[in-house]
Amino acid sequence: MDERTFEVPLIIRGAVIASDTVGHGGRGGGVQFESPQVAPHVDRLALGSPSAMADLYRISFEEILDYLESLGQRLSPAVNPWMEEAFELSCRTSGLGREILHAMYLHMGEGLRRDNLREAVENTIGVDYLEGWVEERLANGLRARKRAFGARTVHIVAGNAPGTSVLTVARNALTRGDAIIKTPSNDPLTAAAVARTMIEMAPDHPLTRHLSVAYWKGGDAAVEERLYRSRNIEKIVAWGGMSSIKHIAKYIGPGIELVALDPKLSSTIIGQEAFADNAAMEKVAAALAMDGGSLNQEGCVNARVVWVESGTNADGIARLDRFGQMVFDAIQRLPESISTPAVRLDAALADEIEALKMGGEAFYRVIGGGRAGAVIVSRMDEPVDFATMLANRVLNLVPVDDLDTPVGAVTSYTQTIGIYPESLKHKLRDRLALHGAQRLVSLGGAMGMPNHGIQDAIEPWRRMCRWIVEEESPAELLSQVA
Amino acid sequence: MAEADATRQINSGAFASEPQAMLWQSMDANLAMGAEQVADIQLAAVRHRFAQLGDKLPPLRALAAENGVTEIADLNAAASLLFKHSVYKSYPVSLIEKCRFDRLTAWLANLTTADLSGVKTEGLESVDDWLDAVNRDANVRIIHTTGTSGKLSFLPRGPLDEPLQIRSALLSQEVPGRPQPQRLEEVPTIVVGQRIMFSGYGAAMEALVEHLYGGDESMLLTMDKERLSADVLTLAGRLAAAENRGELGRSQISPAILNRLDQFVAAQKTAPERRAGFFDTLFGTMKGRRVMMAGNWSMYLEMMQAGQARGVDHIFSSDSHFLCAGGTKGKVMPEGYRTAIAAFLGVPTIAESYGMSEISSLMPKCPAGKYHALPWLLVFVLDPQTGVPSARKGTHTGRFGVIDLAFQQRWGGVLSGDEVTMTFGRCDCGRDGPFIEDTVRRYGEKEGGDDKITCAGAPEAHDNALAFLADLD
Numbered sequence: 001m002d003e004r005t006f007e008v009p010l011i012i013r014g015a016v017i018a019s020d021t022v023g024h025g026g027r028g029g030g031v032q033f034e035s036p037q038v039a040p041h042v043d044r045l046a047l048g049s050p051s052a053m054a055d056l057y058r059i060s061f062e063e064i065l066d067y068l069e070s071l072g073q074r075l076s077p078a079v080n081p082w083m084e085e086a087f088e089l090s091c092r093t094s095g096l097g098r099e100i101l102h103a104m105y106l107h108m109g110e111g112l113r114r115d116n117l118r119e120a121v122e123n124t125i126g127v128d129y130l131e132g133w134v135e136e137r138l139a140n141g142l143r144a145r146k147r148a149f150g151a152r153t154v155h156i157v158a159g160n161a162p163g164t165s166v167l168t169v170a171r172n173a174l175t176r177g178d179a180i181i182k183t184p185s186n187d188p189l190t191a192a193a194v195a196r197t198m199i200e201m202a203p204d205h206p207l208t209r210h211l212s213v214a215y216w217k218g219g220d221a222a223v224e225e226r227l228y229r230s231r232n233i234e235k236i237v238a239w240g241g242m243s244s245i246k247h248i249a250k251y252i253g254p255g256i257e258l259v260a261l262d263p264k265l266s267s268t269i270i271g272q273e274a275f276a277d278n279a280a281m282e283k284v285a286a287a288l289a290m291d292g293g294s295l296n297q298e299g300c301v302n303a304r305v306v307w308v309e310s311g312t313n314a315d316g317i318a319r320l321d322r323f324g325q326m327v328f329d330a331i332q333r334l335p336e337s338i339s340t341p342a343v344r345l346d347a348a349l350a351d352e353i354e355a356l357k358m359g360g361e362a363f364y365r366v367i368g369g370g371r372a373g374a375v376i377v378s379r380m381d382e383p384v385d386f387a388t389m390l391a392n393r394v395l396n397l398v399p400v401d402d403l404d405t406p407v408g409a410v411t412s413y414t415q416t417i418g419i420y421p422e423s424l425k426h427k428l429r430d431r432l433a434l435h436g437a438q439r440l441v442s443l444g445g446a447m448g449m450p451n452h453g454i455q456d457a458i459e460p461w462r463r464m465c466r467w468i469v470e471e472e473s474p475a476e477l478l479s480q481v482a
Numbered sequence: 483m484a485e486a487d488a489t490r491q492i493n494s495g496a497f498a499s500e501p502q503a504m505l506w507q508s509m510d511a512n513l514a515m516g517a518e519q520v521a522d523i524q525l526a527a528v529r530h531r532f533a534q535l536g537d538k539l540p541p542l543r544a545l546a547a548e549n550g551v552t553e554i555a556d557l558n559a560a561a562s563l564l565f566k567h568s569v570y571k572s573y574p575v576s577l578i579e580k581c582r583f584d585r586l587t588a589w590l591a592n593l594t595t596a597d598l599s600g601v602k603t604e605g606l607e608s609v610d611d612w613l614d615a616v617n618r619d620a621n622v623r624i625i626h627t628t629g630t631s632g633k634l635s636f637l638p639r640g641p642l643d644e645p646l647q648i649r650s651a652l653l654s655q656e657v658p659g660r661p662q663p664q665r666l667e668e669v670p671t672i673v674v675g676q677r678i679m680f681s682g683y684g685a686a687m688e689a690l691v692e693h694l695y696g697g698d699e700s701m702l703l704t705m706d707k708e709r710l711s712a713d714v715l716t717l718a719g720r721l722a723a724a725e726n727r728g729e730l731g732r733s734q735i736s737p738a739i740l741n742r743l744d745q746f747v748a749a750q751k752t753a754p755e756r757r758a759g760f761f762d763t764l765f766g767t768m769k770g771r772r773v774m775m776a777g778n779w780s781m782y783l784e785m786m787q788a789g790q791a792r793g794v795d796h797i798f799s800s801d802s803h804f805l806c807a808g809g810t811k812g813k814v815m816p817e818g819y820r821t822a823i824a825a826f827l828g829v830p831t832i833a834e835s836y837g838m839s840e841i842s843s844l845m846p847k848c849p850a851g852k853y854h855a856l857p858w859l860l861v862f863v864l865d866p867q868t869g870v871p872s873a874r875k876g877t878h879t880g881r882f883g884v885i886d887l888a889f890q891q892r893w894g895g896v897l898s899g900d901e902v903t904m905t906f907g908r909c910d911c912g913r914d915g916p917f918i919e920d921t922v923r924r925y926g927e928k929e930g931g932d933d934k935i936t937c938a939g940a941p942e943a944h945d946n947a948l949a950f951l952a953d954l955d
Contacts, residue, residue: 347925352568352572354568355565358540358542358548358565359541359569359572359589360544362588363573382574382723384574385574385575385719
C-alpha cells in the first residue's frame with residue numbers, strides 16, 4: 001500500500017490557495033490528502049454581490065462554446081499534469097481499474113465538444129432562452145418574456161465517476177452560473193484540476209472567475225452554516241451520497257433550492273420472449289452483461305436485481321440457471337476497456353455470497369464468485385436479502401411467474417430499468433413510472449448518456465437556471481385590474 | 483445432576499480427542515498450559531473435529547472443497563476452514579413472514595449434527611415460537627445474535643454441547659491469578675435484561691438456573707420478567723425485505739408483524755418504570771449482599787447512574803463477582819468509568835473478557851491488560867484483504883478468526899468482523915500463548931465516517947424500516 005499524500009488546492013474564482021493545510025482521509029483504505037482549511041475563506045468563497053455575475057452576460061453562447069471546446073482539448077492526462085495527478089488519485093480510490101479510468105480521463109474533454117453541448121442545451125433549456133428574453137403571447141393579450149438566468153450554486157459532486165466534475169463545469173458555464181464545487185474524498189482532485197487548467201488558459205475570463213472548488217468534510221458546520229445561506233447561494237445540486245443529502249437537508253429552506261440527484265439503484269425486467277431459442281438467450285445475456293458489468297457496476301445506472309419471466313417451477317428455474325451461466329460468461333467476455341474483475345472487493349458482500357455458496361442450493365444458486373463477479377439465481381420470486389449491496393459485477397436473477405412482482409418492487413430509488421423486449425417496455429412503462437421508476441431503456445442501453453436532459457425524473461439543466469419572466473400587459477388588462 | 487456438569491474428572495491424555503474436557507480445568511490450570519503443548523493438542527483436535535464434522539455439515543464440506551482442504555497440515559492450514567459469520571444468517575428472511583419454519587429448520591439442520599427431524603413446525607407463527615419448538619422438540623437451543631442489521635444469525639447448540647454452557651459461565655467468574663470463587667450456588671445473579679433471551683447471555687442464565695441453582699428461579703434477579711422477542715429484533719430486517727419485494731407500505735404486512743409491533747410499542751412505553759422499579763428493589767434488598775453479574779459497560783453505567791440518582795453508593799458486598807464483556811457498545815463512557823463503576827458496586831475491580839456469540843467461552847483479561855486465548859480456542863489473525871493467516875509468532879494486527887474446538891455438534895470455526903492486535907509469545911503477566919491487546923474494534927467502525935460520495939446506493943434498509951415504524955406509531 002503506498003503512502004503517497006496528495007495536495008488538494010482550494011480554488012476561489014481564479015485564485016489558487018495552497019497554504020494552511022490539514023490532512024484528510026487515509027482510513028479504511030481511503031487516500032490521504034492535504035487541503036487548505038476552508039472555514040477562514042468562507043466569506044470569499046461566497047459571491048457577495050449577485051451583480052458580480054453581470055460579466056457573464058457580456059459573453060455570447062458561442063463564445064462559451066469556444067471556451068469549453070478549447071478547455072476540452074487541454075484535459076488529457078497526457079498533456080495536463082494536474083489531470084494526470086487526479087487520475088493517479090482516482091486509481092487509488094475507484095472501483096474501476098487503471099485501464100478503464102485511463103480511458104475515461106483520456107476522453108473526458110470530448111464531453112465538451114460544441115455539437116454535443118449545443119444539442120444538450122437545445123433539448124433542455126433552449127439556446128434562445130439563455131441568450132435573451134423569449135416572448136410569448138398569452139390568450140388574454142399579455143406578452144410574457146422569459147429568460148433563463150444562472151444561479152449561485154453549490155455543487156456536491158459524486159466521486160465514483162470523475163466525468164461529473166467536467167459535466168458540472170460545463171453546465172455551470174452554459175447556464176452562466178457561479179459554481180462552488182464541493183468535492184468528495186474519493187475524488188478531491190478532478191474538479192480542481194479542471195479549474196487550474198481554466199486559470200492557466202484564461203485567468204481573467206468570466207467563466208474562470210465564476211468557478212470555485214473546495215474540499216471540506218461534508219457536515220463541517222464551520223463551513224456549511226456560514227456558506228449555506230440564502231444571501232450567498234440560491235441552489236444546491238447534490239449528486240448522491242446519502243449522508244451528504246442528510247447534512248444539507250437542514251439548510252434547505254426559503255431561498256435555497258435543493259436539486260437532489262439522490263443515490264439510486266437500477267434493475268432489469270426480462271420477458272419470457274428471451275427464452276424463444278438459444279440464440280435469443282445468448283443475445284439477451286450479452287445485453288444484460290453490458291448493463292450489469294460495464295464500468296464494474298460502479299454506477300447507479302448499472303443493473304443489479306434482474307427480474308425474469310422464466311416461471312418459478314422446476315422448468316423455469318432450470319431455464320434460469322442456463323441463462324445465468326450465459327450471463328456470467330458474457331460478463332467475463334466484456335472488453336477490459338469497459339469492465340474488469342473487482343478492483344476493490346466489497347468484503348461484506350463477498351461474505352454474504354460465500355455464505356450462500358456454502359448454504360446449498362435450496363434458496364439460491366451462485367454462479368462464479370470472488371473478483372470475477374457472480375450471478376445469483378434465486379429459487380423463488382424474491383431477491384437476496386442483501387440486494388441493495390450488489391456490486392463488483394454481481395447480478396441477482398429472480399424468477400417470476402407474473403410481472404406484477406417486479407412492478408411492485410419498484411420505488412423512487414429505482415433509477416434505470418432495462419427491459420426486454422421492447423413490447424414489454426411499452427406495456428409496463430406507465431405502471432413503472434407510477435411506482436417511481438425514472439428511466440426505461442432497451443436492455444443493453446443502460447450505460448448510455450443521451451442528450452435528452454432528463455435525469456432522476458427531473459431536468460437538471462432547467463433546474464440549474466432561475467427562470468425569470470417579464471410581463472407586458474396591454475392597457476385594457478391594466479384598467480380591468482384598476 | 484447439576485454438579486455433574488459443573489465439575490468432572492479430567493483426563494488430560496484425552497484432550498486431543500476430547501478438547502471440550504479442558505473446560506473442566508480451572509482457569510489458572512488452562513492458562514498455565516504451555517504454548518507448545520496447546521499447539522500440539524490443537525492440531526490433533528482440529529483434525530479430529532474436521533474428521534468428525536467435515537462430511538456431516540454441508541457448508542463445511544463445501545468450504546473445504548472450495549479451498550481444496552482434505553487434510554490439515556498445520557495449525558494455519560485450518561484458517562481456510564473458517565465460516566464467515568454470514569453463514570449463520572444465509573436464510574431468506576421471507577421464510578419468517580411466510581411462516582415457512584419447516585424450511586428454516588431444514589436450513590438450520592445443515593449447521594448442526596443434532597437431529598432436528600422431530601421438530602414440529604406446523605402452526606408456528608413467529609420466530610419466538612420456532613426457537614421454543616426447536617428447543618422443546620430437539621433439545622437444540624438456538625443462540626441468536628442481537629445485531630442491529632435486523633437479520634439475526636442463528637447458532638444451533640446441540641444436546642452434546644449443552645454442558646459447555648454452565649462450565650463456561652462458571653469459568654468466566656474465575657479471575658486469572660485469584661482464588662477460585664466458592665459456594666457460587668448461594669450467590670444470586672443480577673440480570674440487566676429479560677428473563678427469557680435466546681442470545682448467548684440468555685443461554686448462560688438458563689444454564690445457571692438449571693445447573694447451579696437447581697431450578698431455583700428466585701436466584702435470578704431479573705430486570706424484566708418478559709421475553710426478549712426475536713420477532714421484535716428482526717422486525718427492521720423483515721420490513722426491509724418486504725420493501726425489496728414491494729410489499730412495504732402497501733397494506734400487505736403480515737398481521738403477525740403488526741401484532742408484535744403493538745406489543746413492542748406497549749412494552750417500550752412502560753420500560754422506564756420497570757427499570758426504575760428494578761433498581762429500587764436491587765439497591766434496597768440486595769444492599770451489602772454478595773451477588774454476581776455478567777454484563778457490558780453500558781449496563782454497568784446505567785446501574786451506576788440509577789444509583790447516583792437515588793443517592794446510593796457502594797451497594798454490594800466486596801466479595802461479589804462482576805464481569806464485563808462486550809465493550810462499550812458504541813456508547814461514549816465518562817472518564818475514569820472503570821474505577822467509578824467498581825467503587826459504586828462496592829468491589830475492588832471488575833473482571834473483563836473478550837468473546838462473541840459464536841464461541842463457547844470468554845477470553846479473560848490478565849493483570850497486564852491482555853485477553854488470553856483459552857486452549858480450546860484455536861485463534862488466528864488474518865489479513866483483512868486476502869484472508870491469509872499471519873505467522874504464529876510475533877505480533878500482528880488483522881481480522882480475528884477462531885476455531886472453538888469444544889463444540890462437538892457444530893463447526894466452531896468462524897471469521898469475525900473484529901480487528902485485533904494479537905501476539906504469539908509470552909505476555910508480561912508471565913503466561914505463554916496467544917494474547918490480544920485491549921484495542922479490539924469492528925471493521926465497520928474503522929471504515930465509517932468517510933466522506934466518499936457515489937451516485938449508486940439506496941438508504942440503509944434499517945433506516946427505512948425504522949422510519950416506517952415511527953410512522954406507524
